[in-house]
Amino acid sequence: MSSNKIRWPSWPLLVPALALLAGILLVPLADTLIRSVSTPGWTLSNYSNLFTDGVTLTVLWRTAVTAATVTAAALLIGYPYAYLMTRVSPRARGILLVIVLIPFWTSVMARNFAWIIILQDGGPVQSLFEFFGADDVVFYGTTVGVTIAMTQVMLPFMVLPLFSTLGAIDRRLLLAARGLGSSPTAAFWKVYWPLSRSGVMAGVILVFTLSLGFYVTPALLGSPQESLVAQLLAQRTTLLLDFAAAGALGILVLVVTLVLVAWANRMGGTMSAIGVVAAGRTEGRR
Amino acid sequence: MTTPSTTVKATGSSPGTPSGTEIRLDRVTKDFGLAAPAVDDISLTIRPGEFMTFLGPSGSGKTTTLNLIAGFETLTAGTIALNGTDVSDVPPHRRNLGMLFQNYALFPHLTVAQNVAYPLRERKVPKREIARKVAEVLELVQLTGRDDNHPSQLSGGQQQRVALARAIVFEPSALLLDEPLGALDRNLRSALQAEIRRIHREVGSTFVFVTHDQEEAMNLSDRIALFNNGRIEQIGTPQQLYAEPETLFTARFLGDSNVFELGQAALGRSIVWDGESWGVDPATVAAHPGVRAGSAIVVRPEDVEVAARRDEVPPGANAVRAVVRDVEYMGSYRTLLLAMGRRGLPGRTRVSPLRGDYAIGDEIVAWWRPGAQRIVAA
Structure with missing residues (x-):
């Protein structure tokens, strides 16, 4: 180490990011929090109302169920997909990656209107079901349709952390398990699956928490009778102008999300798995 | 189970x-x-x-x-x-x-x-x-x-x-x-x-x-x-x-060896290599009848002895003149790196540190008993 170099502290590198965060997140969040407990007067009634108004809990539950369904579907599709990505040539892997990232690169409106056209009454999907004799299948305006469209856009958040975790698993461990007496199925469940769990947790938490806040897709593809939390929030802020009630709802969702992330983090490896994705190490693995 | x-x-x-x-x-x-x-x-x-x-x-x-x-x-x-x-x-x-x-x-x-x-x-x-x-x-x-x-x-x-x-x-x-x-x-x-x-x-x-x-x-x-x-x-x-490699590959893969490649299957009572005429031990040939048409002679370095002059070589031994190219001191023994024959084929031998000094460029005679050599297939 040369002595004539001044060792600057490294924390000032964070200043721009912290300033931005303070401006667009912390200050509005604090404002929301204060309003939610100070209108009308200092009270927690905005929070207690959430549990008694008969609507919020129903919507929250529906949102959680939808997010859980999307998460499960993304995992079921994403796990084999990510596994395949670790097993093919770099070229094929690139193609698979592009396919999964296409919803990312498509404008939100274009993507959702495309789903409307595909899922609408008399659209190709419905026609297909009618062809096979199921003429009462409706996707447009239902939670099922919303779930399908959400799963598509959530898939990268499941596939990328899974891919980085699965790609790092030493496949010789599977051979070792086979040699020690495990059938291929047993080797998967006793060795591969446990080693992939941090990636699964990362994907599940990412998809679930992001799904909780979906607005455009349920607004366009769903029905007002089956709205999700984000729609309820929009309604309370833009139509009812009840910022205190909306703030309380927002804070509740935030707390639930943070609790989930903290729990998942304790289950191990989640943050590191997300970090791996963020660091762009998803490419260039064997 | x-x-x-x-x-x-x-x-x-x-x-x-x-x-x-x-x-x-x-x-x-x-x-x-x-x-x-x-x-x-x-x-x-x-x-x-x-x-x-x-x-x-x-x-x-x-x-x-x-x-x-x-x-x-x-x-x-x-x-x-x-x-x-x-x-x-x-x-x-x-x-x-x-x-x-x-x-x-x-x-x-x-x-x-x-x-x-x-x-x-x-x-x-x-x-x-x-x-x-x-x-x-x-x-x-x-x-x-x-x-x-x-x-x-x-x-x-x-x-x-x-x-x-x-x-x-x-x-x-x-x-x-x-x-x-x-x-x-x-x-x-x-x-x-x-x-x-x-x-x-x-x-x-x-x-x-x-x-x-x-x-x-x-x-x-x-x-x-x-x-x-x-x-x-x-x-x-x-x-x-x-001790009994059957092929050149075996001889070269296990341990060090001096390898004299023979132009044609020149095996009978004696072998000619680079103008030197060498004897063959009937016992070693009999042990491996399959390698009669062998095309190389292998001698381990520890079987190769060194003499100053040709008349110091015991009768019946196979000898080749050589030049010392380098001396490696290994503690309990020294390895002489040799250039053997007219073409200077690389070879090596082990000598006791007690037995005289060898310097780079010394002209010597390397020799071994016919029983120590193996005739191997290429």
């Missing part, structure tokens, strides 16, 4: 009966679709309880052959039988073979005890018996007390001991070792070699060991199968391979 539930140690000490498994390879071929088959028509019988080493350079087919025995690769042609039972189509998890990998292949999410217990759990061994066997085998590999450590908390040598324990705890028919010491440093390697030899003695089962390290092979094995280009070049005890 099909084997009676005896302890690991008792298996080895049952007197009289060989406790290991015979492994028979019959015309085994593995073709990956490349230019040449990775394993090309190999037939080989590994005896019960034998320590067999597959030795050879990388790409010679030794590891592929091991993987074929383990069942990790499928045969292109031929059969593999364990104790006379054809297992060619049996999947690896039903062959009941222990396997040791170079990278240890310990399960990182399991503790030492759980790793060792893994094969027993897969065989539905009762819990109490698992605990007893795990403790016993960890004692055998001298890792008592590390049960609850994870593999990442152990050194490389300790990890390989855990892998060894895991590979023998279920009393497999045979143990397959794929360069298990390759990733360890020199001192640790020789310590673990001694350990593997001891465990082989105590367990008494058949060991098949793959390595490219000739010293390791000589040190450990009952017999060595020397692989080259997907075939077995020569098979025999370490002494046989060293």
Whole structure:
């Protein structure tokens, strides 16, 4: 180490990011929090109302169920997909990656209107079901349709952390398990699956928490009778102008999300798995 | 499990009966679709309880052959039988073979005890018996007390001991070792070699060991199968391979040697090389009648003596004039690097430090008894 170099502290590198965060997140969040407990007067009634108004809990539950369904579907599709990505040539892997990232690169409106056209009454999907004799299948305006469209856009958040975790698993461990007496199925469940769990947790938490806040897709593809939390929030802020009630709802969702992330983090490896994705190490693995 | 539930140690000490498994390879071929088959028509019988080493350079087919025995690769042609039972189509998890990998292949999410217990759990061994066997085998590999450590908390040598324990705890028919010491440093390697030899003695089962390290092979094995280009070049005890190489490849792969290539099959009562006329020991020719048309003479450096002048060479010895190119002081002996004959063929010999001084450029006569030379096929 040369002595004539001044060792600057490294924390000032964070200043721009912290300033931005303070401006667009912390200050509005604090404002929301204060309003939610100070209108009308200092009270927690905005929070207690959430549990008694008969609507919020129903919507929250529906949102959680939808997010859980999307998460499960993304995992079921994403796990084999990510596994395949670790097993093919770099070229094929690139193609698979592009396919999964296409919803990312498509404008939100274009993507959702495309789903409307595909899922609408008399659209190709419905026609297909009618062809096979199921003429009462409706996707447009239902939670099922919303779930399908959400799963598509959530898939990268499941596939990328899974891919980085699965790609790092030493496949010789599977051979070792086979040699020690495990059938291929047993080797998967006793060795591969446990080693992939941090990636699964990362994907599940990412998809679930992001799904909780979906607005455009349920607004366009769903029905007002089956709205999700984000729609309820929009309604309370833009139509009812009840910022205190909306703030309380927002804070509740935030707390639930943070609790989930903290729990998942304790289950191990989640943050590191997300970090791996963020660091762009998803490419260039064997 | 099909084997009676005896302890690991008792298996080895049952007197009289060989406790290991015979492994028979019959015309085994593995073709990956490349230019040449990775394993090309190999037939080989590994005896019960034998320590067999597959030795050879990388790409010679030794590891592929091991993987074929383990069942990790499928045969292109031929059969593999364990104790006379054809297992060619049996999947690896039903062959009941222990396997040791170079990278240890310990399960990182399991503790030492759980790793060792893994094969027993897969065989539905009762819990109490698992605990007893795990403790016993960890004692055998001298890792008592590390049960609850994870593999990442152990050194490389300790990890390989855990892998060894895991590979023998279920009393497999045979143990397959794929360069298990390759990733360890020199001192640790020789310590673990001694350990593997001891465990082989105590367990008494058949060991098949793959390595490219000739010293390791000589040190450990009952017999060595020397692989080259997907075939077995020569098979025999370490002494046989060293002292009686049948081919040039064997002679060059094991130990140092002086190689005199002969232009044509010039074998009768004497051989002519570079103007020198050499005698042949009838006994060595008779021992290997198949190499009569051999095309090279091999002499080990320790069999080559040095004389100052031709008239100091004893009668009947084969001699060649040489120039000292370099002297390597090795402590207990010195190695002379020579340029032999008119063309200055590189050669080497060992001399005692007590026997005179040699300087670079000295002209000497190198000689050896005809009985010390081997005539080998190219």
